[in-house]
Amino acid sequence: MVVSTQVKEQPATAGxxxxxxxxxIEAINEALDVMMARDPDVIVMGEDVGYFGGVFRCTxxxxxxxxxxxxxxxxxxxxxxxxxxxGMGAYGLRPVPExxxxxxxYPGLDQLISEAARLRYRSACDYIAPMTVRSPFGGxxxxxxxxxxxxxxxxxxxxxxxxVIPATPYDAKGLLISAIEDNDPVIFFEPKRIxxxxxxxxxxxxxxxxxxxxxxxxxxxxxxxxxxxxxxVTEGEQITVLAYGTMVHVAEAVxxxxxxxxxxLDLRTMMPxxxxxxxxxxxKTGKCMIVHEATRTSGFGAELSALVQERCFYHLEAxxxxxxxxxxxxxxxxxWAYFPGPVRLGxxxxxxxxx
Amino acid sequence: MAxxxxxxxxxxxxxxxPEPKFRxxxxxxFSHIDIGEPxxxxxxxxxxxxxxxxxxxxxxxxxxxxxxxAHGPWNPKLDPDTLRTMLQHFxxxxxxxxxxFRGQRQGKTSFYMKCTGEEATSISAxxxxxxxxxxxxxxxxxxxxxxxxxxxxxxxxxxxxxxxxKLKGRQLPIMYSSRDHSFFSISGNLATQTPQAVGxxxxxxxxxxxxxxxxxxxxGSTAEGDFHSACTFATVYNAPVxxxxxxxxxxxxxxxxxAGAERTTFAARALGYGLAGLRVDGNxxxxxxxxxxxxxxxxxxxxxxxxxxxxxxxxxxxxxxxxPSGYRSAQEREEWPLGDPVxxxxxxxxxxxxxxxxxxxxxxxEAAEHVxxxxxxxxxxxxxxxxLHHPFRTMFQDVYEDLPWHLEEQAAQAKRERxxxxxxxxxxx
Ligand SMILES: Cc1ncc(C[n+]2csc(CCOP(=O)(O)OP(=O)(O)O)c2C)c(N)n1
Numbered sequence: 001m002v003v004s005t006q007v008k009e010q011p012a013t014a015g016x017x018x019x020x021x022x023x024x025i026e027a028i029n030e031a032l033d034v035m036m037a038r039d040p041d042v043i044v045m046g047e048d049v050g051y052f053g054g055v056f057r058c059t060x061x062x063x064x065x066x067x068x069x070x071x072x073x074x075x076x077x078x079x080x081x082x083x084x085x086x087g088m089g090a091y092g093l094r095p096v097p098e099x100x101x102x103x104x105x106y107p108g109l110d111q112l113i114s115e116a117a118r119l120r121y122r123s124a125c126d127y128i129a130p131m132t133v134r135s136p137f138g139g140x141x142x143x144x145x146x147x148x149x150x151x152x153x154x155x156x157x158x159x160x161x162x163x164v165i166p167a168t169p170y171d172a173k174g175l176l177i178s179a180i181e182d183n184d185p186v187i188f189f190e191p192k193r194i195x196x197x198x199x200x201x202x203x204x205x206x207x208x209x210x211x212x213x214x215x216x217x218x219x220x221x222x223x224x225x226x227x228x229x230x231x232x233v234t235e236g237e238q239i240t241v242l243a244y245g246t247m248v249h250v251a252e253a254v255x256x257x258x259x260x261x262x263x264x265l266d267l268r269t270m271m272p273x274x275x276x277x278x279x280x281x282x283x284k285t286g287k288c289m290i291v292h293e294a295t296r297t298s299g300f301g302a303e304l305s306a307l308v309q310e311r312c313f314y315h316l317e318a319x320x321x322x323x324x325x326x327x328x329x330x331x332x333x334x335x336w337a338y339f340p341g342p343v344r345l346g347x348x349x350x351x352x353x354x355x
Numbered sequence: 356m357a358x359x360x361x362x363x364x365x366x367x368x369x370x371x372x373p374e375p376k377f378r379x380x381x382x383x384x385f386s387h388i389d390i391g392e393p394x395x396x397x398x399x400x401x402x403x404x405x406x407x408x409x410x411x412x413x414x415x416x417x418x419x420x421x422x423x424x425a426h427g428p429w430n431p432k433l434d435p436d437t438l439r440t441m442l443q444h445f446x447x448x449x450x451x452x453x454x455x456f457r458g459q460r461q462g463k464t465s466f467y468m469k470c471t472g473e474e475a476t477s478i479s480a481x482x483x484x485x486x487x488x489x490x491x492x493x494x495x496x497x498x499x500x501x502x503x504x505x506x507x508x509x510x511x512x513x514x515x516x517x518x519x520x521k522l523k524g525r526q527l528p529i530m531y532s533s534r535d536h537s538f539f540s541i542s543g544n545l546a547t548q549t550p551q552a553v554g555x556x557x558x559x560x561x562x563x564x565x566x567x568x569x570x571x572x573x574x575g576s577t578a579e580g581d582f583h584s585a586c587t588f589a590t591v592y593n594a595p596v597x598x599x600x601x602x603x604x605x606x607x608x609x610x611x612x613x614a615g616a617e618r619t620t621f622a623a624r625a626l627g628y629g630l631a632g633l634r635v636d637g638n639x640x641x642x643x644x645x646x647x648x649x650x651x652x653x654x655x656x657x658x659x660x661x662x663x664x665x666x667x668x669x670x671x672x673x674x675x676x677x678x679p680s681g682y683r684s685a686q687e688r689e690e691w692p693l694g695d696p697v698x699x700x701x702x703x704x705x706x707x708x709x710x711x712x713x714x715x716x717x718x719x720x721e722a723a724e725h726v727x728x729x730x731x732x733x734x735x736x737x738x739x740x741x742x743l744h745h746p747f748r749t750m751f752q753d754v755y756e757d758l759p760w761h762l763e764e765q766a767a768q769a770k771r772e773r774x775x776x777x778x779x780x781x782x783x784x
Contacts, residue, residue, distance in 0.1 A: 080584030087554025
């Protein structure tokens with residue numbers, strides 16, 4: 001059984017001033033800092049990441065601390081950033097390139113899909129591309145169509161890539177450290193809506209800062225969260241909710257509000273996927289809801305749904321529910337109509353419970 | 356938008372679609388190409404400003420003259436032994452290309468690509484680099500591997516995708532990889548290797564190493580975005596890298612005009628980026644050696660990256676799947692004004708009194724026999740489609756460092772399928 005419950009590892013300690021509490025940006029920054037200090041081959045690069053520390057400040061202070069040849073700005077050329085990282089990986093470095101927004105990863109896609117992902121295979125381990133491509137993703141910040149997309153499904157479709165999405169500061173640090181140490185190319189998507197605080201899905205209510213949240217206690221120094229292990233957010237018998245990134249928090253808030261006892265699984269990594277945790281939970285509850293922000297058709301939810309159907313069919317008491325964004329480009333002014341919020345989740349939960 | 360009044364005397368706009376000078380049946384005449392005179396081009400200091408290479412971006416650096424002698428400041432002054440070694444590699448590559456081409460026609464492999472006429476651009480260039488400088492080749496640089504002493508047997512195993520293939524039958528024939536020979540894994544996606552070479556060179560500089568990187572790309576492929584990213588990164592970080600552009604005039608059936616050759620040279624593209632640019636007679640082995648050496652010295656001295664255009668001609672078809680008689684004049688090959696690199700080097704050595712036709716004939720014969728014997732040896736490991744491939748289970752290996760559960764399941768499925776297809780046989784073999 002592989003479900004690791006972060007709540008148990010890191011018990012809630014709200015109120016104790018002695019605990020270090022970080023938001024997600026600080027946690028990511030610490031992971032980079034720790035890894036740069038441990039391993040001289042770790043290199044951070046990307047648009048604006050050097051002197052300024054990145055538009056979201058995730059790399060703030062790193063250049064000053066680790067030097068200009070290990071943390072530097074790049075030309076605005078995603079194809080160049082990823083292509084250069086492939087060459088650096090072949091040399092023996094561990095580049096951690098940042099793509100400023102996931103929406104801008106497309107110019108670098110060929111280098112990721114045809115080059116980084118396949119280098120180990122095609123060269124029979126002559127060369128590897130041990131890079132971690134970090135990129136803020138997802139909507140809910142009025143970013144319009146070009147600052148809001150969730151392209152994770154593109155990457156899970158590519159053999160040779162790993163895809164990781166943290167949902168808490170504690171996970172962000174531990175998962176990023178694992179990703180950087182991993183010898184395969186990893187896509188590390190940071191849900192930018194929850195950089196500064198978990199998000200319930202109620203856009204018109206104030207966001208609680210991370211520092212009040214149980215999962216913002218982040219240990220100092222080095223620790224790892226293994227790739228391929230889901231996290232049980234809450235335990236319950238009524239339904240299973242599979243989620244990742246921002247949607248973990250929306251699902252948790254909606255279930256709490258409705259008084260539903262749900263097994264909420266934060267998948268944390270799409271590839272490798274914790275199929276055992278998924279199977280165990282769905283077999284226990286018999287009802288499965290899959291939640292993501294990305295467009296619906298051919299989204300990662302489709303893959304999850306197929307897997308659950310294949311493995312848990314005789315345990316299912318209701319059709320699998322998929323709660324997703326719509327199949328439109330991400331609209332700017334209507335983003336809250338697009339976003340899978342409490343109403344959409346609530347409807348799906350009601351349908352599941354009524355079966 | 357302003358309305359366009361009737362009757363205005365504005366010229367009609369017209370789209371220009373490039374067209375090569377000669378098509379099948381045409382008489383080829385290359386007299387419009389100014390090949391300049393051997394020995395005439397200046398050789399600036401290797402640490403010069405990029406802009407000082409301007410004249411070298413438009414005219415051709417040439418060393419070997421019609422008199423078969425070496426001329427001018429670019430003469431690399433190689434000793435006869437080195438020249439004979441170069442000739443030996445030329446001879447081997449020709450023999451290798453010949454036999455592998457035939458092997459494809461005989462159904463021993465699916466595909467092959469010759470580099471006939473372009474041997475100097477890889478062999479002479481590689482000989483000017485240190486053996487541990489990292490190379491990021493495209494698909495027509497078999498000469499680099501041969502110059503670096505990579506075993507022919509391994510090359511043929513790869514081409515036959517047999518059980519001896521170090522790449523486990525995963526790559527298209529000729530897409531070699533050899534870490535031991537600082538030879539990067541070749542990609543089928545054009546130009547992707549160019550930013551990778553720059554990244555490797557940047558890494559070498561970050562680590563304070565002394566090794567430099569070189570990459571090769573066809574002139575047609577310079578139109579890819581990757582190439583422009585490579586040039587930008589190379590210049591921004593002053594990366595110790597050499598970008599070799601092989602202008603062999605043709606990209607399959609599209610002539611170099613479709614990569615912009617009608618408007619400027621490929622070498623001149625360097626200047627806009629702030630790279631040093633050299634345009635060299637790619638069929639002149641001494642000029643190619645000298646240009647590559649100049650660029651290598653420049654990179655090694657942290658003086659900057661260089662883009663070298665090797666002006667040459669693809670004498671054969673694009674690959675075994677191509678028939679050039681369908682799109683270009685059959686005469687082009689003989690009319691090419693810069694001759695053949697192998698003949699030119701041979702004639703130079705003869706002019707030096709260091710070689711003769713008999714020795715050449717013996718060398719060619721020996722190369723052909725060596726390739727033939729090695730081919731026989733490789734065939735013992737199998738040929739494409741004839742069973743002796745790599746063990747079946749390797750198909751699922753190396754996708755990731757560790758085998759994830761879904762690939763384990765798919766491998767089990769594949770094993771079951773084989774047990775049904777070939778009962779009684781070891782399914783993983
Ligand atoms: C990205 C990409 N587009 C198209 C192709 C198909 N293709 C293979 S070789 C080739 C022509 C390349 O010409 P050039 O770069 O001039 O090199 P040459 O073959 O002349 O050596 C094309 C279009 C490819 N392999 N990769």
